[in-house]
Amino acid sequence: MLDMTLTKLKNQEFENVEKTCFDIESRLKGIGEIKSRNVFATAYLAYLVADNKLQNTKELSNYVETELSFEQSLFLKECIGNLWSVAIEIAHDYTVENLLATILWMPISNRRSEPNSETPESIVNLATRILNINNEKVADFCCGVGNFLINAIEQDKNSKYYGIEINTHYKEISNIRLNLISDYTEIEQGTVFDLNMDKKFDKIFCDYPWNILKHNTGINKEKLQEFESVVPEIKKVVKSDWLFIMNVERHLKSNGKAVVIATNGTTWNGGIDKKIRERFLKMGLIEAVISLPANLYSTTAIPVSMIVLSKSNKMVRMVDARSMASVGRRQNVLSNETIDQIVHMMTEDTENSKCVTFEEIEKEDFAINPSRFIYTEAEVENGIPFGNVITNITRGAQVKASILDEMVSDNPTDYQYLMLANIQNGIINDDLPFIKSIDKKLEKYCVKNNSLVISKNGTPAKVAVVSVPEERKVLANGNLYVIELDETKVNPYFVKAYLESENGGIALSRIMVGAVMPNIPVDGLKKIIIPCPEKDKQNKIAEKYLAKIDEIKVLKYKLSKAIAEMETIYEEG
Structure with missing residues (x-):
């Protein structure tokens, strides 16, 4: 039994535990793949040697057979193999207190390849x-x-x-x-x-x-x-x-x-x-x-x-x-x-x-x-349920990667494909991938002009407005919600601006479900409250938003041009 308090032992020896574990592991050569339990068992055997003043492997083996339970004896034998002498060596190099602290506080699940066995x-x-x-x-x-x-x-x-x-x-x-x-x-x-x-x-x-x-x-x-x-x-x-x-x-x-x-x-x-x-x-x-x-x-x-x-x-x-x-x-x-x-x-x-x-x-x-x-949303002035201004909401097409690879075209066509990765900082890339054609069964997943798209999974949610020329068709994939809005009531860019605001972000986060990969349920999305002021006010905010998007696009162009020029400075010199 322990003579000093656990708190005193921890304060005195805890910082040495990691070093001791590393040393024990380095000595366990020949045992095959070394797991945390091998290190633990060796530290415990070394503790028994030091605490009971055992002199050699024979005395240690005899102690394990006679003083410990059958289950504990079997566990130690499985973990140590034929390397009992390592425990004797370690017992000579460390104090009883250090070995005890190692037994009590060494991490057992410190490797992602091992199943979790301990609470942090x-x-x-x-x-x-x-x-x-x-x-x-x-x-x-x-x-x-x-x-x-x-x-x-x-x-x-x-x-x-x-x-x-x-x-x-x-x-x-x-x-x-x-x-x-x-x-x-x-x-x-x-x-x-x-x-x-x-x-x-x-x-x-x-x-x-x-x-x-x-x-x-x-x-x-x-x-x-x-x-x-x-x-x-x-x-x-x-x-x-x-x-x-x-x-x-x-x-x-x-x-x-x-x-x-x-x-x-x-x-x-x-x-x-x-x-x-x-x-x-x-x-x-x-x-x-x-x-x-x-x-x-x-x-x-x-x-x-x-x-x-x-x-x-x-x-x-x-x-x-x-x-x-x-x-x-x-x-x-x-x-x-x-x-x-x-x-x-x-x-x-x-x-x-x-x-x-x-x-x-x-x-x-x-x-x-x-x-x-x-974290409740701030009171929304002129607020209405989002569902009141949604005329249609669908999830993008579920297209397997192998099928999509066959659809992709190396040459420009009238058909393009929109993925979550194509949305960066709320802006849809100009260079969406082209596809050869769109099967009639998939046409219902094509995005109409000025539709709002919201990422189904992940946080924070990605939000964008899709601009689709008349002669073009854009197919959305399964990780996106495609939302058609009643434009007589709301401006899509106004809605986007709100959903990307602090209050809008909180509203979206509060409806997310799922542990590993949070996702947005359709019913929850329709229930969130969005502002719906007069259209003139919405349009003014939307114009400011669009102006910032244009500014960002110009800056991105200038940045890419400057990077390209920087890469040719040596040749020009």
């Missing part, structure tokens, strides 16, 4: 602060290599800790780590859905595997039926995200609190997700939602959300922390000061946080992503 320290620190653990029963569902539990023990060593992990290697790593620092831990191997429903906890943390299919979770029929009795819509889910969240809620005591890490899509996806969120809200199970910055994980750059669960909630606290990251060497982090700010925002309204009612959430189709409520 930033998220763990924030979760621990929000849960405020104090002499309670605490669980980590899908505990991975035990990062959350280590941090929680550092904050409160008197609580009883439980972890469950399906991966054999990660379970052993977690077990090794926690047994070194606490007598009050239990780590089991298995799926979280096998837990007896009578097992309840005061505090739960869960960073589950995102977006896996329901049939790959191993959830048994009885557990699924129990979930369905509370939330019937669970029966229809394809992906497992809400199964994991539901499982956490079912194992939470009546006065307990849980923190779950989910993809952003879980907070705003439509369909079944929307209906499940509605159920959770009406049952008072969601206390808060925190939008976290992108690139906090070492294995993925996508942003995630922290959902705080508890019972009998009447409102939901929304916190937008997306822009609060500090840029680290390999990934973003949340500094201690930032975590303090987020914890403060959990109790106070600020420019990045507020409490919202269920009625407000219902107006947003039961989406619970904070940006829907914190």
Whole structure:
């Protein structure tokens, strides 16, 4: 067991961990492909040598066989191979404290080729602060290599800790780590859905595997039926995200609190997700939602959300922390000061946080992503729903790349093809690719003059107005919405100018759905409010906008000409 406090050990040795890991890896030659678990196992064996004053590989092997569990012994043998002498060498070169710190805090999922097994320290620190653990029963569902539990023990060593992990290697790593620092831990191997429903906890943390299919979770029929009795819509889910969240809620005591890490899509996806969120809200199970910055994980750059669960909630606290990251060497982090700010925002309204009612959430189709409520559009003068001035809206043609290659013409024709890549800074390139002809089946995807095009995917949205000569036909591709406007009511360039403004950008961002690749749904697009003043005012703004487009085109021409001239200066000299 550890003699000094975890905080003291961390402050004293943490900076040396990376160097120690690098040294161990460099010595593990001959073991084949070296993974993080190989480095971990070697550090642990070296720690056993140093802590128990073992003299040689025979004594070390005997200690592993007699003093450790069969599962732990098997894990170490798999990871170290026949290089037991390396552990002896390392034990002679490092202190017990340095080796212990390496075991506890070395990164296990620091390579994108390895599956994610640990929650970033930033998220763990924030979760621990929000849960405020104090002499309670605490669980980590899908505990991975035990990062959350280590941090929680550092904050409160008197609580009883439980972890469950399906991966054999990660379970052993977690077990090794926690047994070194606490007598009050239990780590089991298995799926979280096998837990007896009578097992309840005061505090739960869960960073589950995102977006896996329901049939790959191993959830048994009885557990699924129990979930369905509370939330019937669970029966229809394809992906497992809400199964994991539901499982956490079912194992939470009546006065307990849980923190779950989910993809952003879980907070705003439509369909079944929307209906499940509605159920959770009406049952008072969601206390808060925190939008976290992108690139906090070492294995993925996508942003995630922290959902705080508890019972009998009447409102939901929304916190937008997306822009609060500090840029680290390999990934973003949340500094201690930032975590303090987020914890403060959990109790106070600020420019990045507020409490919202269920009625407000219902107006947003039961989406619970904070940006829907914190960054509201400014009141739009003479505002109308965008759909009121749309006469037709279609998605571009779904043309396979191989077919498109056959359609492309090297010579100018009366037919051209518009792709998302052809729109730069709100301007459509003059040199759209030519195509030989357009099949009659695809003519309905041709863009009419003065149509507005908006990118379906990605953020920020791209917006442009297409100018199509009478003798020309332009085919739009599938990543674009083509919108025909009632020009008796709105000037297309006026609408474009608004959608590219700060308020217009916020309006578009608030309707986007999807986690990895945000996209704009047609229904949401029709509902956003746009200004619709008198046509004279619209035309004046549109004229100014067109004048700036012409100015940009002239500048681009001058720039390209200057670059071309610069490349011939030597020959001219």
